[in-house]
Amino acid sequence: MSKTILCIGAGYVGGPTMAVIADNCPEYKVIVGDINAARIKGWQSATLPIYEPGLDAVVKRARGRNLFFTTDIIAGIKEADIIFVSVHTPTKTFGRGAGRAADLQFWEKTARDIVEHAESDKIVVEKSTLPVRTAEAMHRILQSNTKGLNFEVISNPEFMAEGTAIDDLQHPDRVLVGAMSTPSGQEALADVVDIYKHWVPEAKIKTTNVWSSELSKLVSNAMLAQRVSSVNSISALCEKTDANILEVSASMGLDSRIGPKFLSAGVGFGGSCFKKDILNLVYLCEYYGLPEVAAYWEQVIKINDYQQRRFVENIANQMFNTVAGKKIAVFGFAFKADTGDTRESPAIYICRMLLDEHAKLAIHDPQALPYAATDLADCSAAEISYETDPYQAAAGAHAIVVLTDWQEFRQLDYRRIFDLMDKPAFIFDGRNLLEHQKLFDLGFNVFPIGQKALSHFEKTSA
Numbered sequence: 001m002s003k004t005i006l007c008i009g010a011g012y013v014g015g016p017t018m019a020v021i022a023d024n025c026p027e028y029k030v031i032v033g034d035i036n037a038a039r040i041k042g043w044q045s046a047t048l049p050i051y052e053p054g055l056d057a058v059v060k061r062a063r064g065r066n067l068f069f070t071t072d073i074i075a076g077i078k079e080a081d082i083i084f085v086s087v088h089t090p091t092k093t094f095g096r097g098a099g100r101a102a103d104l105q106f107w108e109k110t111a112r113d114i115v116e117h118a119e120s121d122k123i124v125v126e127k128s129t130l131p132v133r134t135a136e137a138m139h140r141i142l143q144s145n146t147k148g149l150n151f152e153v154i155s156n157p158e159f160m161a162e163g164t165a166i167d168d169l170q171h172p173d174r175v176l177v178g179a180m181s182t183p184s185g186q187e188a189l190a191d192v193v194d195i196y197k198h199w200v201p202e203a204k205i206k207t208t209n210v211w212s213s214e215l216s217k218l219v220s221n222a223m224l225a226q227r228v229s230s231v232n233s234i235s236a237l238c239e240k241t242d243a244n245i246l247e248v249s250a251s252m253g254l255d256s257r258i259g260p261k262f263l264s265a266g267v268g269f270g271g272s273c274f275k276k277d278i279l280n281l282v283y284l285c286e287y288y289g290l291p292e293v294a295a296y297w298e299q300v301i302k303i304n305d306y307q308q309r310r311f312v313e314n315i316a317n318q319m320f321n322t323v324a325g326k327k328i329a330v331f332g333f334a335f336k337a338d339t340g341d342t343r344e345s346p347a348i349y350i351c352r353m354l355l356d357e358h359a360k361l362a363i364h365d366p367q368a369l370p371y372a373a374t375d376l377a378d379c380s381a382a383e384i385s386y387e388t389d390p391y392q393a394a395a396g397a398h399a400i401v402v403l404t405d406w407q408e409f410r411q412l413d414y415r416r417i418f419d420l421m422d423k424p425a426f427i428f429d430g431r432n433l434l435e436h437q438k439l440f441d442l443g444f445n446v447f448p449i450g451q452k453a454l455s456h457f458e459k460t461s462a
């Protein structure tokens with residue numbers, strides 16, 4: 001093997017990214033380390049710890065050949081030439097910046113582990129999303145070593161999205177690599193670029209200074225989230241005016257300057273990145289004395305919260321002003337389709353609001369049920385059931401609430417579901433996923449997002 005790469009952190013980012021690197025660079029040894037022994041055991045087994053379409057095949061090809069998973073991070077540090085740091089950087093829950101700033105304790109711990117155990121020069125690559133200028137702190141910690149070692153810090157943020165991670169990694173829009181302008185910084189940059197050149201066309205590999213690279217990642221996520229909040233805010237206006245958000249989004253998206261992506265209205269964005277990164281951006285703007293800029297970006301989160309509250313209020317209003325004691329079937333708990341991940345999923349907040357209204361929930365999701373049970377562990381178990389069978393979830397329910405855009409929900413037998421439900425039967429389609437007219441014709445009262453409701457009650461359909 002010509003080089004050894006270590007990745008610290010075997011999560012949603014580290015695992016798939018390293019699998020794709022190992023798959024495309026057979027002459028590099030790729031070690032993925034994590035302190036979580038159960039997670040590592042999962043990566044070594046037939047059932048990987050995360051669900052991601054296409055991931056199994058990539059891991060199978062490379063594992064044991066040049067891709068290895070381990071809890072022995074110290075040995076990995078000693079052996080590696082290039083170390084990717086891919087630990088989580090959640091929002092701080094305590095002290096200064098609580099609720100906004102990134103909690104960098106896991107990240108700093110890895111820097112200190114590297115300093116303690118390194119026996120040769122290393123290139124350290126920030127893969128985790130970090131506040132702009134974090135590389136400076138990392139460089140300082142690493143250079144504090146008394147062994148005479150040199151460390152170069154590179155920023156190489158990951159832009160893959162869950163559910164499409166493998167395709168995003170194989171065919172990225174761009175790979176961003178930021179480095180210091182020093183000769184050794186530029187040398188390190190070339191080494192990291194060399195990895196990606198194995199499969200990414202050079203025109204798509206963009207090199208910048210470290211700070212631009214760090215900030216580009218934060219702002220890319222903020223801009224995507226802003227599009228979702230923008231369209232969600234307009235969905236509220238559509239519901240008041242009989243304009244249709246699908247038609248408005250499609251019309252806007254035809255403008256090549258706007259483009260069609262990230263214009264789907266729904267119950268709001270979730271996932272581990274958008275909220276955390278915007279909060280982080282807001283905190284940074286406040287820190288640098290830019291309150292107007294901070295307030296601008298904070299509004300993106302406020303609209304997201306508003307959209308979820310609005311959705312639940314509509315459910316209660318339409319169901320004769322009360323959901324107390326009524327069974328509600330929740331279709332989808334993951335934060336988006338094709339993942340089992342529920343981090344910051346709108347479903348968590350919506351289910352909690354429905355439970356506050358004393359609804360009884362039957363939650364169905366093709367992948368996310370174990371996480372759903374953890375996310376709602378503190379709620380009354382008597383009020384929630386977790387159903388692997390959607391028909392079982394719908395049996396005796398007054399309403400179906402669609403919270404994730406799983407395509408398989410479109411294929412269900414809604415005549416059978418209607419027959420199983422209490423009447424009148426309601427569907428609140430929080431993802432505009434289903435065929436509303438067909439459902440209405442079957443007898444459902446249908447409430448989409450940003451579109452006219454299809455109700456059999458004259459008063460509400462007027």
Ligand code: UDX
Pocket residue numbers: 158159160161162163221224228261262263264265266267268269270271272273274335336337
């Ligand atoms: C995001 C970024 O897309 C990715 O580049 C970055 O590396 C990590 O964060 P991810 O969170 O995995 O990826 O999913 P994404 O597809 O961006 O969706 C985020 C949320 O926005 C989901 O809850 C999704 O349902 C929602 N969304 C997305 C909408 O509500 N409407 C849309 O039009 C698009």
Ligand code: ADP
Pocket residue numbers: 008009010011012013014033034035036039073086087088089106107109110128272
């Ligand atoms: P992401 O979505 O950013 O990949 P995850 O939470 O899925 O975030 O993964 C981060 C991983 O980093 C976790 O599996 C966690 O156990 C691991 N981790 C955190 N701190 C350390 C550390 N000091 N050394 C090794 N692994 C760590």
